[in-house]
Amino acid sequence: MTTVPFDALACPLDGCTLVPGEKTWRCENGHSFDVARQGYVHLLPVQKKRTLDPGDSKEMVAARQRFLNAGFYIKIADLVSDQVLQWLPSEGTGSILDAGSGEGYYLRHLASLAGARDVSMIGVDISKWAVLAAAKRDKQTRWVVGSNANLPILPESLDLVLCLFGFPVYSEFARVLKLGGKVIQVDAGADHLRELREIIYPELKPPADTESTDPGGFRTLESTVVRFPLSLPDRESIADLLAMTPHLYRASSEGLEKAAALESLEVTVEVVLKCLEKC
Template structure:
């Protein structure tokens, strides 16, 4: 197995190809983007930021890193990796983007599980703290600060896009995928973390409509539900799970106090893995 950085990057200002340099990536129009000391590239221009520090905070990233590296979501990573390897071309280098890659757990797992497959990998996240954490842990993958709404990727250059618990932008995914390229998306099901949500919220909202609809430019190949009980053995693991989800900010103070008082908890993991193909 060979894992290498994916390098078909595009200038986020004009879409021109970026040429790598030791200290910066540049396009033919003179736009330049520095390479950080840790090896990642910052491709989110100031004028395209909605805040000074968008995306997950340093604390959220640290909580997610502890939780995922402890193996709590290993079953999700294994199912995702197997589905991804099935979707990639045989006997050639498969190019993969994780759109909203966080601290890189799922790409690291895919790389480790690749076997004889050769992969060119890139993770893009809007949080500089997430990309920094990813770059520190994995030097064989390209890491970039960027936005799913304006992916710094050249057109029709990817075989596979991963979007895990994130914000899919299908028009951008269609632009960067080769014809016949695929998207694997992981979303939460109706019962995901239900036991925790019942503790922190006065009442639960009804589940959203999960009817499978073909999106413009894509057709649905497969949809699989993955459910399993997850035992959180101590206060730290419960706190990390809560800190890596939007529930930390949506719950009121009373709900957060109830969660903080728990010594242990068993929750249901309920996720949907969907595979889409670019038409």
């Protein structure tokens, strides 16, 4: 598989085509965006930020890197890659966006697989620390600081959108996908990390009702529950897993102290893998 950076970028201020230069991307209206020394482009205007430094912190990104690089979620990465290879167009260069790409683990895993098809890839994340980490490791993907709510992508320019443990914005996904393009989505299932949640919370909330209609502009092609046990052998791996989930901020100090005291932990991984088609 040959991977190249995705170049059909749009100005986040007016939606016009961005033209790349050696150090700057510009649109016809004169808006310009510098390329960072590490190679990524910052396309999240300050007026569209809710906080000064949105998204995952530098420490959270480092925790996710350690956890994912240790191979704990390799089964999920394999399943996602299988889905991508199934739905990539058979001819030409397929185009893929990871919406909420984090430090780039899933796109790197995809790119590492053998295959004859060419792909053009872009990772977008609201955390500059995540994008910085991704750009340092992978120069064959376009890395962008941006928001799923306002993707800096030209309309109908993508074959596939990945949204893995992220925040889907289906109206934006529909805008940037070609007709017949696919969304491959991974969400936490009802029993995901149940054993950890039982330790850090006084009681667990009942699972949310997952019955819902297809999002506007899409139809569901597949929906599969994937479940497997996971052994966390030490305090560090437990702490890293906790740091890459919302539970780090939702749990009480008492719950976090209980988790910090654990020497090892067996947890259940349960995710829902969906494939949606733009119609």
